[in-house]
Amino acid sequence: MGIESINPATGEVIERYDEMNHAQVGAAIDSAHAAFLEWRQTGFGERAKRMRKAASLLRERAGDYGRLMALEMGKPIRDGIGEAQKCAAGCDYYAENAERFLADEVVETSPRKSFVAFRPIGVVLAVMPWNFPFWQVIRFAAPALMAGNAGVLKHASNVPGCALALEQLFRDAGFPENLFRTLLIGSKMVGDVIAHPHVRAVSITGSTPAGRDVASKAGAALKKTVLELGGSDAYLVLSDADIEFTAAACAKGRLVNSGQSCIAAKRFIVLEGLKARFEQQLVVEMGKAVVGDPLDENTTVGPLARRDLRDELHEQVTKSIAKGARCLCGGKVPEGPGAFYPPTVLTGVHPGMPAYDEEMFGPVAAVIAAKDVDDAVRIANDSEFGLGGGVFTRDLALGEQIAADRIEAGSVFVNATVASDPKLPFGGVKDSGYGRELSSFGIREFVNIKTIVVAPHGTVPTSSHHSE
Structure with missing residues (x-):
């Protein structure tokens, strides 16, 4: 089967793409995992350098990206240009703040040294919608990559050009070749991607039924989810x-x-x-x-x-x-x-x-x-x-x-219209989902919140509490 990009203003087919088969999907995930194993060792300074380059490219290419959004999903071009520029601001925000958001937190438990560390977990799957085809992806990818994770994107099937452009954006910005991969697949293959052992978590923005389906599959595989679903x-x-x-x-x-x-x-x-x-x-x-x-x-x-x-x-x-x-x-x-x-x-x-x-x-x-x-x-x-x-x-x-x-x-x-802002957490309650994107809350969704305790050699434990 193929994936078609159709201009909603005219009904004309823009381009057809071959859908990836299971072997190709598995290879892409494996390559993202391999890239993660190296990327997790980089410092925040190196990560930020590449994320700032992504921001620069988003601004430089805003006109091209705006036109692409207009052609694939009908967004007025000036809004698409604005969306690309907002993506750039989001990349800059996490380049500037990720290290502070994920800094170790010392906890006083004298005489032992105790602290909480925030470490990457691996490959995160993003299932994203067509309505903000760049911003929805960037607000997941910028914090995930700055935290040291890798990403694989299953974008909406009517915006394959946007999906591939985003993959190329991160490659052009100097991120490792396979750290962010686009999967050109239909919704029926999402369950197999979730089940892949190298996929550690899932972020989905979409309808409530889609969120329920993804959450149930991720729950069965004991993988964390962040759901940003419908609203009224x-x-x-x-x-x-x-x-x-x-x-x-x-x-x-x-x-x-x-x-x-x-x-x-x-x-x-x-x-x-x-x-x-x-x-x-x-x-x-x-x-x-x-x-x-x-x-x-x-x-x-x-x-x-x-x-x-x-x-x-x-x-x-x-x-x-x-x-x-x-x-x-x-x-x-x-x-x-x-x-x-x-x-x-x-x-x-x-x-x-x-x-x-x-x-x-x-x-x-x-x-x-x-x-x-x-x-x-x-x-x-x-x-x-x-x-x-x-x-x-x-x-x-x-x-x-x-x-x-x-x-x-x-x-x-x-006295204002609701809008997302990189500085503020974003998400819902009830059937609108759970978890948060953006701000410090968003970058901590897909990390291992890890307790570290270092006791002097030979120290006898003093706590009277039972383990667990």
């Missing part, structure tokens, strides 16, 4: 919110990456008194989007990544309308080639509708009325997901309290 982020709009500012921020949050982001704003929970004004302004803001050719620098919303994803999104919209939701704008499949879908606003959304119960992975906003703040919080948490969320209010103390203590999510922003 709720933005609470309180009674004192600035409507124009809030609607603009909410539209931006909903349309990021043409609506194809796990942390895109998806459910807008608005107190009843200002719901009509908010809806009116949200329609205005959504109408400002420029939908079109992702290679056009003026485009802000490109096609969805595949026609089947567009069709599934439209089915969610039509089912929600059939159950009583009202469409304030958009909601119709445009004529012509490509997987385009217009910015859409649904109101009158309630439980039992796809727009309320499911993740809407595209430019569709669901407006839900709430009686008061407590009701808004209840609705926000009435979801199987818990990735991100937002609160819009002039009362910063109230917004902070709701964000910190009441919303069930891994990230909650007050």
Whole structure:
């Protein structure tokens, strides 16, 4: 079988690739393990030198990488260029901070010397999605490689060009030839990769069903996982919110990456008194989007990544309308080639509708009325997901309290749209997964947290505790 790269704006096949067979996959993993055995011996200075080179190449090639993302998954080119530049910042961040994050931690257990060491574990498998085809990989790879690990990438099958470009990026930056390998395989072979004895852990970003499948296979093999899964982020709009500012921020949050982001704003929970004004302004803001050719620098919303994803999104919209939701704008499949879908606003959304119960992975906003703040919080948490969320209010103390203590999510922003940042941990709760990427927490996910105790020769143990 082959793997096809298809332009979602035109439906044309860009290129076909041969899928790797089991022998080729095994050889790639073995070569990554061999590279790891040498790489683990390098100092942080050597690792950082190469990671900074990767950052430099990402900036130098940002235009080429942006075009590649536009062609393979429809990302507007200016967003793709921005993604490559964000990847560069992520590489620089770990080049600068990895040694500090993984420094030995001394623990006082006199008269013995005791410390906690953080050491690499080996080959880490990354199962990554198409929506941020460079950033999702870099935010795994930069900390993993700086920690001394090797990586193998099973990227989404519709972005094979991006996957191969990332492998070449690390090679060009001076990392060992086989330290980071791309596996051109379908999802059916992931279980065999997880079971390979040289694969020590798995990081997956994807849907909740995919996360369950990977986690079950990794659990059976006693291998650690980090899961960043789906989301249906709720933005609470309180009674004192600035409507124009809030609607603009909410539209931006909903349309990021043409609506194809796990942390895109998806459910807008608005107190009843200002719901009509908010809806009116949200329609205005959504109408400002420029939908079109992702290679056009003026485009802000490109096609969805595949026609089947567009069709599934439209089915969610039509089912929600059939159950009583009202469409304030958009909601119709445009004529012509490509997987385009217009910015859409649904109101009158309630439980039992796809727009309320499911993740809407595209430019569709669901407006839900709430009686008061407590009701808004209840609705926000009435979801199987818990990735991100937002609160819009002039009362910063109230917004902070709701964000910190009441919303069930891994990230909650007050008066801002949710975004990942290398300096801050990223991940979710509930069906949005577990574990964290980025920051010091992310780099410690795939290391051996190792206790070292050194006692003077001939010292009699003084502890009265039983072993274990």
